[in-house]
Amino acid sequence: MSAPDPIIALRGVTKTFGQGATAFQAVKGVDLDIMAGDFVAVMGPSGSGKSTTMNILGCLDVPTGGEFRFKGHHVERLDRDQRALLRRRYLGFVFQGFNLLARTTALENVELPLLYRGEDKKTRADMGMAALDKVGLADWWDHTPAELSGGQQQRVAIARAIVTQPDVLLADEPTGNLDSERSVEIMDLLTDLNRTAGITVLMVTHEQDMADFAHTIIHFKDGLVDRTHATGRGQAA
Amino acid sequence: MILGTTIILAVREIRRHLLRSFLTILGIVIGVSAVVTMVTLGNGATAAVKQQISGLGANILQIRPGQGFGRGGGGPQPPDFKPADVDAIRTQIAGVKAVAPQASSSGIAVRNAANWSTTINGTTADYFTAQDWKLSAGRIFTPAEEQAGRAVCILGSTVVTNLFRQEEAVGQRFRIKDVSCQVIGTLATRGQGGFGNDQDDVVIMPIKAVQRRFTGNRDIRNIMVSVDEAYDTGTVQAATQKLLRERRNISGGKDDDFNIFDTKQIADTLQGTTQILTALLGAVAAVSLLVGGIGIMNIMLVSVTERTREIGIRLAIGAVASEVLLQFLVEAVALACLGGVIGLLLALIASVSLAPVLRVPFIFDLQINLLAFFFSALIGVVFGYFPARRAASLNPIDALRHE
Ligand SMILES: Nc1ncnc2c1ncn2[C@@H]1O[C@H](COP(=O)(O)OP(=O)(O)OP(=O)(O)O)[C@@H](O)[C@H]1O
């Protein structure tokens, strides 16, 4: 069995903030391969560079040094707009703070990425409702974030992230603002998306219980990958 | 992303923040309505002045003794004109269509119980040609009546109303300064003159009748010359001036003791004045429009800061910088256009209701309306661009982290 190419490959990636005396290297040379269809949990102490790495993986930020290949594209060589187009086509984001547009209905929030893709009104509504249905909020489509609970808001955010059927879903502490019951619901949802839709999931978390849902756990320490291990769930699937 | 989508997004944003949108466009609304109202009313005033001036008659020279409007200060008073002067102008100057001498007096007209204080104007049939003044009934003087100085008269409509009410005036008699006078005609209504006087408050009689019965001499106070359209009034004026200087023995460097007044000159001056006034008011209003534009920029800048996280979300989701730029720009332009339209409507209401109060006609000026509208759109583009560029250049991570 020949090993398929990884969807994400980092080689000696560094990230330095600031310049001169105040320069601070948050990521110090990370090598990482992530296979399509994997479910990865990233753990590690605060300040160890998890979010910084996730931002690079999400094409939101560029590495200072090293190489980042996404589906074969050398992302470190792309400009701002080209990275935006990669995000639009292949990536979905879920944030700790939900980051929904205020005073905007759940459906309009979910439709937003489709607007930027130039989908027509009917396609937007159909796909938006399908995504909301997948996260179990079809009945709540016309509610604004202020009228939804934290768990519901995060599920709307997930619907927005998956409405474009992305290859990779990046979630930085998606359950950080939720109680454990709501957190488990979100993890079940991510697990289901990973299994049934084949979406590669990258998730940062501080909680071992949540990390245990993943197939692979990557531990960060002082801006480096400390160790990687499989949970065994991947093989079970 | 297609422009249509951007417009959807922009309109959604405007609708979601009605109060903010309203405050943003307030400056534009006030600016546009001020400019358009000022210019519309100014145009009305110009038209009103033009219309009143046309009442003075076109291409007419008014010749009076003395300098300026008065008869001059100290020294001997310059003499009035003689009938021979009138004939000389008529026969010796090229381009003269009609020459009407005038002698005037004033007195109280009485008929039965009605009496009315009015102006008596003695002249010839040429006066009606020069003034291009039509009769509403009856006829003008015959040469025989002019020659004999018969007490026949033609009445202005104000005098008719006050002496005869609804009755037919032509053929009736009345007394003015104890002279019994027969009405042979009535004049069409002219309205207010260029100086706010009532042109219809007049009794016109043959000049000889006025001279003999009222002024008691053969002097002519005023000569009205109507210039043929084919001739330049300036040339005719110069020729007339030369002729009169000779006839009045004014030699060499001595000043004229009479003045020739070109009504076209007054018309141009008055019209120029109202136009300058209109331009001035318009300019002041335009400044307020500019201030309105700065208001838009101000609020757009604030809203970029306020909406940083939203911009971060859009960028993270895959919006490219130009799309965010376009959205903010379209928002600004849409707001500015909305402000422009509301401003135009307000201006329409204001000018329609103010025009009668100021006694000027309401004249819809498409050009200034279009101009003001496009200018407000331009303001949207210009003042929306800088905040929009700022929004588009934000780093998505920083924007997302913004609280
Ligand atoms: N924009 C920035 N400018 C300067 N320093 C930064 C910036 N972003 C992150 N850092 C620093 O880089 C280091 C790594 O930050 P990062 O956010 O990646 O940590 P993390 O592992 O996500 O921590 P946490 O678990 O608290 O979220 C931290 O010391 C942080 O202060």
Ligand SMILES: [Mg+2]
């Ligand atoms: Mg973090």
